[in-house]
Amino acid sequence: MAPIRSILASRAVTTTLVFIACLGLFYITLNTGIDRTDVRETHGGMKPVRHNNPVFRGRPARTTKAIIDQSEKFYDRVLAQRKQWLKENNHGTSLFNPWNDLYWWWYFPASFNCPHDLQRVGPLSDGGKWVCGMSLYEDEPRANCVIYSFGVNTETRFEGEMLDRTNCEIWAYDASVQHMGPESQGRPKVHFKPYFVGDRDYVDESGYQWRTLKSLMTENGHDWIDILKVDIEGSEYKTFNSMMDDFGEVLPFSQLQIELHVKPEHTTFDDFMSWWQRLEGHGLRPFWAEVNLHTAVWYDKPWASEICLINLRGGVKNLLLQEYEH
Template sequence: MSLYEEKPRSKCVIYSFGVNYETRFEGEMLDRTECEIWAYDASVQQMGPETHGRPGAYFRPYFVGDKDYVDRKSIPWRTLRSLMKENGHDWIDILKIDIEGSEYPTFNAMMDDFDVLPFSQLQIELHVDRKHVAFSDFLHWWQKLESKGLRPFWTEVNLHTALNFATPWASEYCFINTRGPPSKNLLLRDYEN
């Protein structure tokens, strides 16, 4: 957080997929930085109270996925590549993803679409139960993630399900992207030399 407060890029950009009405992170980023928040979630009509209607917060009722289309409920689905093109962005400082199990096909498409993933940091909720992903598929996905230069630096088991005496099935992860130009990747800028 301090890097984004002390050494902002000329245009700090955060994409947040799957916000629901839970926007405390996005609200704090608006409070403490000059970042813009671009949020997408077709399961709600607006962002939560911490961000709704605030300057620098942009919301679209889209789902993010592995291809562009409109589903049978008339809900638009967009890829990261399409959203970045639509918004005129070539780099994202923080990409936050909580899309309830769709992270695997969605992120596979991102890794196929970009030689260098266009973000500095990834914050993602991974659904790790068999309902969402087989272990062999997860292992392949993780190896592909690492081959793209992403390195985990923080994790936490999501214990929300444990409140109902169920086995935890999701983990929160943060990754740093070790690739990309230091001029755009604030997290690498001081390590350029």
């Protein structure tokens, strides 16, 4: 036994055994994941909790660009499907009815992925909006975080929650009221003016002042808007056509939350489709859609829908296009 004890006690053998043990642990780690111990507080005090996290290989990191590129490929399929649906439902002939079989909104589905977290802000009912990358506005605050809100009326729970949770300032406009709702009225980061937003600057026959987005941004000294929220009761079509004329290829906002209205006095299907395709041509992609249930229940057709769109242009100004550490 003495020779065996002598051999085991030798430094060379000990080093070899330690090396073999390390190789074994390394092999286990590669095949089953890292065995990590965390400390979790329990009713009995601090207790170690063990986790076995498997390692998955063969898939690249899910970068912002990768998610957007993947969404664009899917969106191309949706565009092809829309074209086919229009053909199958006799678009361009007297037989076409946008409220029959395939309802109006089904031709324009929200089929793009927000590349960040998606959160509802404001009430669960009418007035709440889905915000792409809400945590970016909370966790990555910047001094010039800007929200524009057109058509606020007195429903300002969305604006109030954004003020509570972020460092953003809000510029709000609505000539139908003299002040915002209680969630936003009088707060230091809120700027309200009783203007309507439209396709040109003028004063109408009733004395209401109208402004374009370009004029308002110039007046406020802004070159980019993080969130643009719009509910202007059918005036969105001429307003955004003017906006696309004024700003060219890059619309000056990261995302758009808008209620669209398609009653006969607002637009026709063909005019709406041309307008929608023009938005798509400017890099806007819908990531959320929600039919206004008031119109679905109270009227014969669901002629209003909340649509949320991300802008794929804007470079470094657009927080939603940037890469972040995970």
